Amino acid sequence: MFYSEQKKQVSTYNRRTFFLFLLKLSLFTAVGWRLYNIQILDSSKYKTLSKKNQIDLEILFPIRGKIFDRNKILIANNEKVYDLYLIPENTKSINNTLNDLSKFIDIDFTKRRKIIDLSTKVKKFEKIKIFENISWSTLEKIETNKYKLEGIFIAEDYLRIYPYKEVFSHLLGYINKPNEKELALPFIAKMPNLDIGKQGLEQSFNPELVGKAGQREIEVNSYGRIIREISKIDSVKGKEVILSIDARVQEYAINLLQSHRAGSINVINIKTGEILCMASTPTYDPNKIIKKPNTEYWETILSNTLSPLTNRSIQGLYAPGSTFKMIVAIAALKYGIINAASTHSCTGKIEFGDRVYHCWKTNGHGKMDVTNAIKESCDVFFYEISKKLGIDKIAEVAEDFGLGKIFDISMSNQKKGIVPTKKWKKTTLGESWYAGETLISGIGQGFVLTNPFQLAVMTSIIASNGKIIEPSILKRDKINFQTNEKYSKEINIIKKAMFKVVNENKGTAFKSRIDDIKFAGKTGTSQVKTISLSERESDDFRKKEQEWKNRDHALFVGYIPHDDPQYAISVIIEHGGSGASTAAPIAKQIFSYINKLDI
């Protein structure tokens, strides 16, 4: 019994082993048949595929999205250019090809070395870009002699063009090759050679502007000629971006600024929060950065002590000077330090602690109420009220009006400035607050620092009776901002005063008034250098021609029309002298220009 079981097992086992071997043999036969098909029957087909033609993979770069101003005027465009490429594998000798090529285009020794160097590093069939953006005449010559130039081919490319040159440089930035860190960004996956935005809006809107890569599989013969396209997925163009900026105003503003060494002009549409103009000088031409070689241009930019790369509108920090007085006045009215009728007498200076605080008007303004103190920019009045207010209450109101804030306008590197408080000084400087510093802050000097754009937002909030303005760099339709009712009464008083600044005799900006459409505003002169007692006693220190870098910054903020405010402005001219003489006339010119336009 047991024996027969075992015998049965052995025979089952042998039988099945045999079958399994047969199964494996037949599977091997199937594989062998497959190989016979590929290697014998279809061999000639694969031989031609392998010998003559190679399958090449090409990433199709998307065209970068265009950027327009609010009226669809192109401010960042792409221009078709021609580049020259070399495929080392398709040349008999790179040197010979370069010799032939040098008849049509100049190749210096270092360039030649670089090309040969590069050719040893890349795969033989990979193309090397040897010339970028070649001229039409060279293109023609090379095209007609193409058959003589082994391994050389011409490809189309797009070059970013900024038709307005330096007018939009700070806003738009420029594009360049991504750096190591940027290569990890998801939107440029597969395209390490694609230029991307490096600064400004070109950078912020990279994800929208870049578009999507396409790809093409092509069969090329040994001369680099494309025989057949195997598959193609088109690239998707980058999205267009339409800005809130009006190119005409922007250009006009830059031109006005060009007559000074450095400055900034910002215009905001109060109803919509749209930024109509954000100009900063000195500026640079992004086209010259994009076109290689650019080292020389870079040198001039970097060696310029006024740092043309800085967008002063959001990165320049200045003491707001007297333009800060609106904030102090609103705070004093709000906290009952004064009412509209309260007066202080200005004798040209007050003494506080062991120091003397001067008014800009040496002989004093006499009896001043808040309206006149703003109109004539009396410093003593503001010393008096800020003394009673204390710094923390001033800071609270300043923040409600957008100072010390960073705005969601797709611009990185905004500097938020300083709205000082007692706590701020303790934590950052490790010192207690001195009462005298409150006085200095009350006229917008001392620790207070704002950027010009913040001042424009502040003015918009005042002009709109306390609307919480959310500025935008993109064109937007009407939007309803919420109103902060907290300061309605106080703003009303201040706006009347700001009207008088421009439109009444003795107002600091009276000379800059416009008669048909009236605007309101406030001048500011921000002190750069502390004036020593001896200088002050010489009495004519103001008349003396000072060295440029020691001169005061000139500021002006304002809005137009005064009765139904539409646009708010901030102007700052670095070391421009006084706000009344330098900044206010520029604001007037901008407002007059806007009035003529159909925006």
Added chain:
Amino acid sequence: MILTKIKNLNYLLIFLLILLSFIGAAGLYSAADGSYNPWASRHLIRFYVFLLMAIVISVIDIKLIYKYTYLLFIFSVLLLISVEIIGVLGKGATRWIRVFGFSIQPSELVKITIILALAKFYHDIKFENIKKISFLFFPFLILIIPFAFVVIQPDLGTSLSIIMLGAFILFVAGVRIWKFLLGIMATIISIPIFLQYIKPYQRDRIISFLNPESDPLGQGYQLIQSKIALGSGGASGKGFLQGTQSYLEYLPEKQTDFIFTLIGEEFGFLGTTFIILIFILLIAVCYFISIKCFHTFGRILVLGVASNVFIYVFMNIAMVSGLMPVVGIPLPLISYGGSVMLSIMISMGLVLNVEINYNLKKLNNA
């Protein structure tokens, strides 16, 4: 004692192994543009180290191996699980574990211990019990545990080969045919469910296999290039070191999974069929040893090893010639890679061992 054992080794088998490793070295030499570095030299050094190890394994007392089979199985499964745990901790799929500076792929080792465990199981049970369904439970367990861990790694090729290996062994052991049919049916039904759970890149591979044109740049690209290399080789090939596809870097993973296409390009149909014939011979030698053997343990062990080799070879060639999706299976002893070579040489050591001890009747009184 040991010397007589070494004298009785199957030298035809050893010759075939050496021949295969030399073919591999030649292919790797060509893949490196005619250089022993980085692959060919290391390939040969590894082979001789592992051959020595195989001979050591062949002289170990088979009763000892038999005795500790299940322990070895459990140990290998634990290794596999530890890879999974390290993989989870290290955030990302991994198939490798580093032991004394060597990268070992436990899923390769586990295939050997599966064969061993199944061989021992069928050796121990009575023939009439094989037919009973209840006696299917244990083999099923031996297969499903490692399978599950390989699937979640995820390693599609190895999990597929574990299933095939199990099917071959169970078939030879005498499991009823209708149970296989049932199993095949169950597999077909579970495919749609399976497809839901595999990783996207694996689904892409299957889709690109079914329609290479759908993804000419990814998986389909590999397949097209692989076929061009094979086909352009023609009947006798372009000659040693004369392949162009591989020099142009068109061939992906030419030194591992796609080495066969490189050889096919340089040595043509003659070369490819020659390799297949050597493998058939190798498998046939194993079958003779298996048939000759007196004890079920040895029979199934050797047959399992032969099946394992077959699965590698078949899947690899089917894959590079477009008969099967690209699943990442190397060609044993020819592809570059230590883990598979180690596993193959260990199992060949076991085959040599069985042949020396083919006439033993009892294994359990060690």
